[in-house]
Amino acid sequence: MKELIKSLRYTFLALLASLLVGAIIIVITDIDALKSGDFGKAFSTVLTAYKSLFEGSFWGLRSISNTITGTTPLLLSGLAVSVAFKAGLFNIGATGQMLAGGMTALWVGFTMTGPGWLQVPLAVIAGAIGGAIFGGIAGVLKARTGAHEVITTIMLNSIASFLVLWLLKTTTFQREGRPDPISKEIADEAHLPRLFGFMDGRSDLVAHAGFFVALLATYGFWYLLKRTTLGFELRATGLNSDASKYAGMKSKSLMVVAMLLAGGFAGMAGATEVLGTYGYASTSLAGNIGFDAIAVALLGQSSPIGTLVSAILFGALQAGGRSMQANTDVPVDLIIVLRALIVMFVAAPLLVKAMFRVKTQVASQGQTFRGWGG
């Protein structure tokens, strides 16, 4: 709980600082206002933009629902990067693992028939397995041959995207009568239940039970790290692989396990997107989520609670950013800048301390991953 409060406090201050910088960026890029010298207009743009950013993320049921929908895949794929960091590995491959998991979940989703309470969990598990197998490839290659995971996961991302493109054009997956790569829809029973499904006539509340899957996975990650031997061993190899080897841990198998877990989390992210958000798969299934996931993990310092907090923050920014773009002429890409600034400010506590004159212990910065070496 103490950890949570500390994490929240830092993140909040960093958010404030980055909103400040964001406001400056909005003002100085308002070319028309600058030309006419109308600064009042530029400042009112900032106010409306931030107002709709906030309203779009937390104000009202619909905004909260959008935030939850955005948070779910970010949290799960953020866990995929975090668990790899914990073991000293840099997983850039969440995108590919998401695609793999999404496709296996999709396949279960439209081929199986049966009651929903059976089909949904099976499809999610299938997604986790699909992602785990795909993530495991990088782990096995690293353990057996020493091939660096940064190279292999980047290559596997490209391979996965072409594989999905091909699969979506096969008769098994492609929707009938469609020339473009888009999949069949999953069975009605295979949909993750909508969280606000009990409210009649609110089809705009799209949040789905994938959020609970993500929360459960976060708890699982926490339990693994804090309560199991495997988690201890993963952390030990991550911190010092030589020492852990000396203590009798099998660092090669641990690498494989870490990548299997990472792939499993990312695979669940793909599964919840398919089963909850879309109901089908397309080539843009994973989007930029695998990349954003790295920022989520870095901001959360790879801890379960930190990852949760930063995923919610990023999900909220995403939902708010859309409504900001719709209501003002400020592009949604501002939120990528805000995210970068937040990560920077959180990573540099000295800077935030100087800005807000906070008196807190500066957390010592650890290595995110074990350098480049084998």
Place this chain on the structure above:
Amino acid sequence: MISAEQKKRARNVGYGYLGLAVITLVIFSRRPGDASFRLTEGGFSLTLPAQQFAYIFGIVFVGLGAAQLWRGLGKVSNIVLALATAMFVMSFLSWATSGESFSLVGMLQDTVSRSVPITLGALGGILCERSGVINIAIEGMLLAGAFTGAVGASLTNLWFGTIIAMLTGVLLAWILAVFSIKYRVDQVIVGFAINFFALGITSFLSFRVLVPNPDYNSLVPVMPISVPLLSKIPFIGQILFVQTIFVYFSFAAVALLTWAMYRTRWGLRTRAAGEYPKAAGTLGVDVIKLRYRNLLIAGAVAGIGGAWWPIGTVGRFDQNITGGRGFIALAAVIFGRWHPVGAFSGAIVFALAEAVRLKIGNFDTGIPSEFLLMAPYLVTLVVVAGFVGASRSPKAAGQPYDEQ
């Protein structure tokens, strides 16, 4: 002494040759017909019977595999590996293009041109990491350089645009330096934050500023320059010496960095700071200053690499125009084991994959095109896993230096 690891690697290479033999004999020999490669712009072309060609190469691969497994190829094994890769690519191309005409020289020219940002990005990575700072921010430096290069060149001229791009790279590198060297923030976190910042700010500005003002984003890119005499060499001349100034700059940068890294005092100090900064510091090297300087140079090099997009090829900036090439550059650094020439060859391999990918989609081979498009990445995966293996990084890369 040959270690067990090396023996294992040699064996893998042997199996690799046998694998290539199987692929060539089973798949590439399936299509009769002639593949015709245009070797010059003028129309001189080489016509190869795809099927016979595949049989010959397949048998050569079997021979190589047997030789490698039996006694190893010793000193020449790297050259043989390069030649075998070239042969395999040739038989792949003649299989894929059989019955059609195909401009080999055009594709290779394209490869060399596309290698520029990857090479320069990778050199930026090497400059940082050899002195002990991990540079994940290559992508951000390339992207920001591409943006400011496009705007600078549109508003003034191409030279000024390139210089602005370079300075943008330096600015980002300075941020990386201040945070990672002075404030000792985790280098990976700062690097990634810079990537995100560059992606966000360039996308934001291109919507908010460039879209309403199209004249800020339109320029005429540089033309290729033919080097006198050298460009007259048949085949090679066309590929290497009828290129833009960016290509010549990247050649020069690779040569210069290789020389500087291994033949000058600066290079020795850089490597010392990356391997064992405490020792270097004890002997009077100002590690902090050295790292600062190397990072700024790296930013300049990567910034020029970013300018390649608007000024070297397409003539404009588009959102996320680099498309992850900075990460490919990172892979090239690891692939080339932190050596400039190694990274350059890595960049050529990745650029070739891209050039082949752009060409090959048009050919009908009976195999779904997605698998052909995937092939270069699969090959890279196999090469890295089987032949390159673990690469040793500069020991101190990633650790902040404590001056005491």
